[in-house]
Amino acid sequence: xxxxxxxxxxxxxxxxxxxxxxxxxxxxxxxxxxxxxxxxxxxxxxxxxxxxxxxxxxxxxxxxxxxxxxxxxxxxxxxxxxxxxxxxxxxxxxxxxxxxxxxxxxxxxxxxxxxxxxxxxxxxxxxxxxxxxxxxxxxxxxxxxxxxxxxxxxxxxxxxxxxxxxxxxxxxxxxxxxxxxxxxxxxxxxxxxxxxxxxxxxxxxxxxxxxxxxxxxxxxxxxxxxxxxxxxxxxxxxxxxxxxxxxxxxxxxxxxxxxxxxxxxxxxxxxxxxxxxxxxxxxxxxxxxxxxxxxxxxxxxxxxxxxxxxxxxxxxxxxxxxxxxxxxxxxxxxxxxxxxxxxxxxxxxxxxxxxxxxxxxxxxxxxxxxxxxxxxxxxxxxxxxxxxxxxxxxxxxxxxxxxxxxxxxxxx
Numbered sequence: 001x002x003x004x005x006x007x008x009x010x011x012x013x014x015x016x017x018x019x020x021x022x023x024x025x026x027x028x029x030x031x032x033x034x035x036x037x038x039x040x041x042x043x044x045x046x047x048x049x050x051x052x053x054x055x056x057x058x059x060x061x062x063x064x065x066x067x068x069x070x071x072x073x074x075x076x077x078x079x080x081x082x083x084x085x086x087x088x089x090x091x092x093x094x095x096x097x098x099x100x101x102x103x104x105x106x107x108x109x110x111x112x113x114x115x116x117x118x119x120x121x122x123x124x125x126x127x128x129x130x131x132x133x134x135x136x137x138x139x140x141x142x143x144x145x146x147x148x149x150x151x152x153x154x155x156x157x158x159x160x161x162x163x164x165x166x167x168x169x170x171x172x173x174x175x176x177x178x179x180x181x182x183x184x185x186x187x188x189x190x191x192x193x194x195x196x197x198x199x200x201x202x203x204x205x206x207x208x209x210x211x212x213x214x215x216x217x218x219x220x221x222x223x224x225x226x227x228x229x230x231x232x233x234x235x236x237x238x239x240x241x242x243x244x245x246x247x248x249x250x251x252x253x254x255x256x257x258x259x260x261x262x263x264x265x266x267x268x269x270x271x272x273x274x275x276x277x278x279x280x281x282x283x284x285x286x287x288x289x290x291x292x293x294x295x296x297x298x299x300x301x302x303x304x305x306x307x308x309x310x311x312x313x314x315x316x317x318x319x320x321x322x323x324x325x326x327x328x329x330x331x332x333x334x335x336x337x338x339x340x341x342x343x344x345x346x347x348x349x350x351x352x353x354x355x356x357x358x359x360x361x362x363x364x365x366x367x368x369x370x371x372x373x374x375x376x377x378x379x380x381x382x383x384x385x386x387x388x389x390x391x392x393x394x395x396x397x398x399x400x401x402x403x404x405x406x407x408x409x410x411x412x
Contacts, residue, residue, distance in 0.1 A: 223286025
C-alpha cells in the first residue's frame with residue numbers, strides 16, 4: 001500500500017510496494033502533458049504541483065489524483081486515464097507529486113504525524129494546491145482519489161478538510177490513524193490494526209476539534225488477493241467512515257456479479273434518507289493493482305502495467321461517474337404526487353436513449369408489482385420509506401454500459 005520511509009530513514013525491504021501509476025517511461029501526447037506550478041502558497045511538505053486543464057473547462061470541478069510509490073504525476077495520469085476523461089468532459093485535474101528528499105521511493109508519508117496534520121507537512125501542502133486551483137480557475141467542488149500510499153493520503157485529506165472535499169475514492173488504502181511512525185506502518189498494511197467504529201471515528205474527529213459538519217462520501221476499492229495491503233484495511237475503512245456518518249456497518253445492499261463481472265462485489269451503506277455516504281467494492285483475487293479496461297466495449301480506458309490489471313472494469317470511469325464529472329446515462333425523477341395513495345412514483349429514464357435499454361431490479365423495499373421489466377422508460381412505485389434499485393443499462397448487443405444502485409426515498 002504505502003512504503004514507510006521518511007527521507008533517509010528507509011525500509012528497503014519493502015521497496016517494491018508500488019501503486020497504481022506504474023508505466024513512467026512511456027511518452028505522452030502533447031495534449032496530455034501536465035502543467036507545473038512552482039508557487040501555490042504554503043508548502044510545508046515540500047511537494048511538487050502538476051495539473052491538467054482541458055481545452056474547454058466547462059465544469060467547475062476539480063479531481064485530485066494521488067500517485068503511489070516510485071511513481072510520478074505524469075505516469076499516474078497515463079495509467080489511470082484521468083486526462084482522457086477530463087479532456088472529454090471538461091473538468092480540471094490536480095496531481096500532487098512527492099519529492100525524493102522526502103521519501104526515496106516517492107511515497108506519500110501517510111504514517112508520519114506531521115504529514116497527517118492539518119497545518120503541517122504533506123497534507124497541508126496539498127490543501128494549498130487545492131485552494132490555489134479553486135481560486136485560479138473559479139472551481140467549486142473538489143474530489144480526491146488515489147491508490148496505496150496515494151489512497152492513504154487521500155483519506156487523510158478527507159478527514160482533515162471535510163469542508164473542502166465532496167467525495168473520495170480510495171484504492172487499497174487504510175484508515176486515518178492506523179500508524180504514527182514508519183515502524184507502525186507494516187503492521188497497518190498487513191491488516192493487523194483493528195479498532196471499533198467509534199475508536200476510528202474519534203481518531204478522525206480529533207483532527208478537527210470542534211468540527212460538527214458533514215464529512216465527504218467515500219468509495220472504498222480493495223482486491224482480495226492484495227499481498228501488499230491486506231483486505232482487512234478495507235473493512236477498517238468501512239468502520240471509520242460509517243461511524244463518521246453515524247450509520248451502522250451492516251451493508252444495505254450487496255450486489256454480486258457487479259457490471260456482469262463475477263470478480264466484482266459492491267456493498268452499499270445508506271443513511272435514513274437513502275443517501276449513500278459509504279460503499280465498498282471488492283475485486284476477487286485482484287492483487288495490489290488498479291482495475292482497468294483498455295479494450296472495453298463502452299467505457300474503455302486505463303493502461304495495464306505491473307500494478308494495473310485488465311479486469312474488464314475501467315475503475316477511473318466508474319469513479320468519474322460517481323464524482324459527477326462524467327454522465328452515467330441514467331437519471332431518476334421523483335414525483336411525490338404519485339397516483340397510488342401514500343406512495344410516490346419514481347421514473348427511471350435514459351439520459352442518452354440511444355445507448356440501449358434499461359433493466360430495473362428491486363433489491364429491497366415495498367412492492368412494485370413487477371419486480372423486473374425492460375423498457376426505455378420505467379415507472380416504479382414504493383410503499384416503504386426507502387426503495388433500493390439496481391439499474392442496468394445495456395446496448396443492443398447486450399453489453400452492460402452502466403450498472404448502478406439507485407435509491408428512492410425521503411430527502412433525496
